Amino acid sequence: MNAGKSLPGQSVEAARRSLTSRFKSGGVDSAELDARMLAGAVLALDLTGMIAAANRRLTVEESARLEVLAQRRLSGEPVARILGVKEFWGLPLRLSDATLVPRPDTETVVELALDMLRAGGALDRRLRIADLGTGSGAILLALLSELPNAGGFGTDISAAAVDTATGNAARLALSDRATFIACDYASGLSGAFDLIVSNPPYIRSADIASLATEVRDHDPPAALDGGADGLDGYRTLIPQAAAALAPGGALVVEAGLGQSAEIEGLMTAAGLTVAGQPRADLAGIRRAVAGRQLPR
Numbered sequence: 001m002n003a004g005k006s007l008p009g010q011s012v013e014a015a016r017r018s019l020t021s022r023f024k025s026g027g028v029d030s031a032e033l034d035a036r037m038l039a040g041a042v043l044a045l046d047l048t049g050m051i052a053a054a055n056r057r058l059t060v061e062e063s064a065r066l067e068v069l070a071q072r073r074l075s076g077e078p079v080a081r082i083l084g085v086k087e088f089w090g091l092p093l094r095l096s097d098a099t100l101v102p103r104p105d106t107e108t109v110v111e112l113a114l115d116m117l118r119a120g121g122a123l124d125r126r127l128r129i130a131d132l133g134t135g136s137g138a139i140l141l142a143l144l145s146e147l148p149n150a151g152g153f154g155t156d157i158s159a160a161a162v163d164t165a166t167g168n169a170a171r172l173a174l175s176d177r178a179t180f181i182a183c184d185y186a187s188g189l190s191g192a193f194d195l196i197v198s199n200p201p202y203i204r205s206a207d208i209a210s211l212a213t214e215v216r217d218h219d220p221p222a223a224l225d226g227g228a229d230g231l232d233g234y235r236t237l238i239p240q241a242a243a244a245l246a247p248g249g250a251l252v253v254e255a256g257l258g259q260s261a262e263i264e265g266l267m268t269a270a271g272l273t274v275a276g277q278p279r280a281d282l283a284g285i286r287r288a289v290a291g292r293q294l295p296r
Contacts, residue, residue, distance in 0.1 A: 010063070013054040015039060019070055026074045034079050038069045041083055076213035089142035093168050098160035100223045102138040105281045106199055109254050110142045112279040112288040113197050116250040117147075119275075120292075122194055125149065130244065132185040132198040132237050133157075135223060137165030137178065139197050144174050151177040157184050158222070185237040192246035200233030202226040202256040230256055234266050238291075242270035245293035250275065252290045260286040267291035 010018070016039045023031035040050055042065045058066070072082050080086040080101045085094055088102035089110055095101060117123050127150035131140035134154030144150055156162050159182045169178040181188045186196070203224045208216060215224070226232050234253065241251045251272060255263050260278040267274055272291030281287035 009057050011054065012039065012043065012045075012050060012056050012058065015058055015063075015066065016050065019066070022070065023073065028073065030079075034073055037079050038073065038082065039066060042066045042069065077218055078214040081218050086136075088136075088138045089145065091138075091141060091145060091168075091172060093136045093138055093141070094164060094171070095136060096160055096164040098156075098158040098220055099135040099164050100199075100219050102136060105283075105285070105287050106138065106254055107142070108279050108281045108287040109139055109197055109199060109252055110146075112290055113139075113143060113195055113250070113252040114146060115279075116252060116275060116290050116292070117195060120248055120250065122248075123147070126151075127194045128152065128191065128246075130155070130186060130189055130193045130196045130241075132196060132241065133200050133223075133233070134165050134180060135161050135199070137168045137180065139199060140165075140178060141168060141172055141174055143195070143197070144177050145172070152179075153189055154178065154180045155183050155185060155188060156180070157182065158220070185233075186240035186244050189244060191244075192249070193244050194246055194249050196241040196245060196249070196251045197253070198233075198237055198241070198251075199254040200226065200237055202230045202233065202254070202259060204228065204230040226256070229262075230259060231262060231266070234263055238263075238266045238272075239270045242267075242272050242291075242293060245272075247293060247295035249293045250290055251292075252288055255287060255289050257285055260289050263289045264291075 016035050019035035020032045042062055069082055085092050086101050129150055129152035131154040134156050137154050140152050140154045154165050162180045162182045165180045169175045201224050203226055205225055264274045273294050275290040275292045278286035279288040
């Protein structure tokens with residue numbers, strides 16, 4: 001009955017290999033990585049430490065804790081949720097039930113935002129940034145880590161998400177330049193911004209049931225559901241952002257599959273000038289769309 005489970009007295013290496021095998025059998029795509037991360041979390045060891053401790057024997061308590069985490073992963077819970085932290089742009093971010101798990105695709109927004117600032121000759125001056133629907137604070141904190149002269153505001157309709165982002169800013173020593181506010185997109189902001197970024201909900205309501213278990217059952221529904229066509233959030237945030245941008249300021253948003261052209265249309269309708277081609281992610285999906293508020 002216990003075949004394959006991590007048992008007291010089993011070596012660290014044997015436990016990791018056993019867990020990898022169980023995850024592969026359970027259909028976990030990143031079985032080896034997930035097994036190493038969960039074992040490392042239980043044993044408080046990084047990769048180097050696990051190699052050095054390969055022959056150490058698990059205690060009863062360690063075996064029990066590892067088994068609990070293994071069952072959670074086999075049930076479809078993502079490793080980031082189990083551990084409560086996810087790296088984004090090289091920054092470790094704490095998560096909560098109110099925040100999405102930051103994904104590598106979203107780093108495309110950070111890349112394009114930095115390029116927009118570079119093209120506008122704004123990288124070296126003091127900048128005012130807003131991140132609308134900030135969640136864990138991922139995009140804003142990534143940008144502030146690259147822009148020492150910038151300060152910014154992150155907004156989220158969820159007060160719990162605001163608390164999570166505020167904590168992340170504190171742990172990254174960015175609290176003096178990052179302020180988080182509970183409001184709907186830009187509705188609680190004032191003044192003009194040099195850069196506005198956003199990763200709004202963009203999944204079509206009818207498509208949510210077919211999402212991967214890790215997303216459908218563990219990410220907050222309000223952060224996923226973009227309405228019938230997935231564009232409800234953009235219809236709200238783009239006009240707000242256009243009104244809040246300083247002359248020459250840029251808006252960069254994340255887009256879902258096949259949505260970039262419609263988002264560009266919403267930007268144009270709000271008086272923004274579409275800035276070049278959308279930026280593709282590593283899968284070739286047009287993931288980040290940019291517009292600029294030209295000086296009047």
